[in-house]
Amino acid sequence: MSRLITEDPFVPPGPGDFNLPPIGGDFGTFHLFGQEWVLGVTKPMLQIVLAGILVFVVFYLASRKRAMVPGKFQYVGEQGYGFVRNSLGRDIIGSHDFQRFVPYLFALFFFVLFNNFMASIPFLQFPTFSRSGMVYSLAIMSWVVYNLVGIRKHGFAGYFKLQSVPSGVGGPILLLLIPLEFMSNILVRPVTLALRLFANMFAGHLLLILFALGGEYILVHQPLGYAPVGILAWLMFIAVAILEVLIQFLQAYVFVLLNAMYIQGALADEH
Secondary structure, eight states, X not given: OOOOOOOOOOOOOOGGGGOOOOTTOOSEEEEETTEXXXXXXXXXXXXXXXXXXXXXXXXXXXXXXXXXXXXXXXXHHHHHXXXXXXXXXXXXXXXXXXXXXXXXHHHHHHHHHHHHHGGGSXXXXXXXXXXXXXXXXXXXXXXXXXXXXXXXXXXXXXXXHHHHSOTTOOSTTHHHHHHHXXXXXXXXXXXHHHHHHHHHHHHHHHHHHHHHHHHHHHHHHSOGGGHHHHHHHHHHHHHHHHHHHHHHHHHHHHHHHHHHHHHHHHHOSOO
16 A cells, blocks of 8 residues: 655744854854854844944934934933833832943843844844843843842842841741742842743744744645635734734833842842
């Protein structure tokens, strides 16, 4: 008995779609941890540099000609600054200490936001932070900032005591709570901070690829009777693309909000 095997031309999207090849060729390969690694400049690398340049240029132009009655560009820049200063700085860190952290929070928010929005810009259409390495680098920088802030205020031993020993708790229960608090406040925070941003950018882009390619496959390669399903997939693609713009903003906001909360916790006199 023979069996007829037909090859399905549809290739479902997966994590491999996020491994973009180097631009202009690679500079070589090496093996580490049983994996082959390629040296080269990739699209996310260029996007992260471009986002940094855009943040500087946009707000430099917005503040270059400051006036008592702001123009439209200056007004937008001031509103962006005021949003970060008040809702992410003063309201979270507190009116006594927040001002010195505003430049960091401001630059971080718009840097993450510009990178996230690149997923919705034609011809770029790739979220920079859907690559975990990019996000973990940012999370490590945040981890260094808020820990240094706490150590500078409380001293090395005092800071780690505040972060590891809950106030008002004593007795044998501390044998359980101290390791848990240390892991939660010192070790796990950068991991969860990075995973939240990475997972949202990765999952959203994967959904867009699925609906776009799935709809195209149904309309082009399947019988005409399946056309309504293909059209529905493209409508879902449009709906998810609009929702993604909101998620891109929210994830930038949440990332910086958590940074501000961690700084506030590092400065606090009690845990």
